[in-house]
Amino acid sequence: MSYQREFGKKLRIGLVGIGFHSYRNILPAFNYLPITLEAVCNHSNKELLNLTCAQYGCRGYQNVKDMYEKENLDAVFICVAPQVHAPLVEEALDAGLHVWVEKPPAMRASEVKRLLDRKEGKVVVTGFKKAFMPSTRKALEVMKSEKYGNTTGMLAIYPMNMPENGEEILEQKIFTNWLGNGCHPLSLMIAAGGNVKSVITHTNKTGNGSVILEFENGLIGDLCLASGPWPLENYQFFGDSWHLKIENSTRVTLQRGIPFEYGITTGFVPEGDDSGAVVWEPQNSLATLENKALFVQGMYDEMKYFCDCVLENKAPEYCGLDFAYHVMQVYEAALVSNGEKVEIK
Template identity: 45%
Template sequence: MTYQRDFDRRVRLGVVGVGSHSYRNLLPTLTYLPADLVAIADLDRELGDATARQYGLQRSYRSAAEMYAAEELDAVLLCVSPQLHPQLAREAFAAGLHVWLEKPVGTSVADVDSMIAAQGDRIAVVGYKKVFMPAATKARELLALDEFGPLHTMSGIYPMNIPRGDDESIARGGKNRWLIDGCHPTALLLSLAGPAAQVAVHRADDDSGVLVIRHESGTVTSLHLADSAPAFQPVERYFMVGQGRSVEIRNSRSITYQRGIPFSYATGTTFAPEGLDSGGITWEAQDGMNTLENKAVFTQGMYGELKYFLDCVLAGRPAEVSGLAFARQVMQVFEAAVRSDGDLVDITKEKE
């Protein structure tokens, strides 16, 4: 990995929104990326100016449009509310800028469609960090092995719920747990199993429950909506089943590949038979040293998603991963899930 100061070519970058998330996660991650932070914009003058001073900038701007007019930028990072993302993305595209958007990309499929219509030849990436986790990258490698076979099923556990609703509630675009958190595991499921064809949600009384997706590939995935799990304690899991093989991701920091063992049900006496060609292989973050691979911005995928965006900008190539078309798929699942109350909602009808 190369640090910011070591890159020969860098993207001239503006940031819109320097609130808590941006300040804690986006700005510090630029230390490791090919980017020069040129300008920031935030409605809060005091917050914006204080952040600008910290990063060696003379001033901040009150609006994105003002920043675009005054500065020479290549790209912008948008980190505001999902209600504001569509308008700000359209403005950035009109200004000729490449755009990275924090999730949620918006509040509806219509929001994403409006951005796609305005995108032109500009590059856009949405911050579905789970797609870029090192554990997810390893999972894709393992799922591609001939010995793994086709992905049959996959399950996930994540502390979230999906509200009940209809077209009117979707159009209102209010806040909910799925938009804040649930788009992350949903994006990971889609990135590993492919686009969704049908969606169903079975809810408990508190809107927790299970989200079930039948993918176009034939794979079936499920997401346990563990809304009442202990707050800020380890709960996140993903389990993938192939042909006599499985992959498990635990809390973003551990991934295990299970190959099975030679075993006789009636006479077997050991779970650890001789040799290295069977059983499980585990990779996990080690917290004994203050090295980069253990930091949350790396294990959670923040570094990966931003690096991918900046690499695309520098290379002048469209985003093949986590772009607006993919964001539309994620939002389609959300809208179908909101409408479902145990019934199967067919997404393919909309695609036709």
């Protein structure tokens, strides 16, 4: 772990968007990244732009074209309204820049496909933070381990309603919570299970129910669209001799089972430490980094990964445009399913 001032090689970056989310999460994360913030762009609020530039010692612009022409940038971070994500990414690529863009990357899968066709070797990473959470990395480690064997099932529980009139929403590019936050559990499930073959959505009149994902590898995933107060979000992965659970992003429990003989075994704590549960959770008694939201929720990891890909001149294996395109395909399929199976092409 290094801090911004300690990196020898840094990217010269610009930031597009300085709203609440950007100010709360993106700008603070820069303290831990190999970057130099050269400029920020915000087209609508000149006073806010000036205040931000004064705080971070950078230059300000109200037009991205001006920023790209006048600054010698390597990359740009984009965090604005999702309706303009795709055109802003396209403009940055045309300017020859690498791009990190907040989720969702666009309003339609077709928009992401156009970006894929014109990225021309540039690194583009989408901020699907759930795929980068430390708890997700632990789940992937277990799922890919020969020690634990095959994964047989997946369950995600997320507070969400599926909106009605899916075709109209897609045609008119209407922003809904299913796009804004539904991509969180979808991105995690796809990161864990791989490409999705088909989708079926079953919901009741309130929009609650399940989105069933059939993965190409045969795995079945159930995204439960739940109702209720936070904390509610959790993910479960099942194997022949184990299961792992992520609760509220901060607690990971690996259940390895307890050996027993039915009707004979009387103790639930057998000798040794190779059975039962293992639990990981952040320390909250020290001023450390792993208990901060930037790290627990994967925001630091997604941005650091983008910077590393650019600096090392390598294509992203995780959450690149191909991954973003597939997430958007699944998002659209679930939105229009209405109980019918939708194949992912």
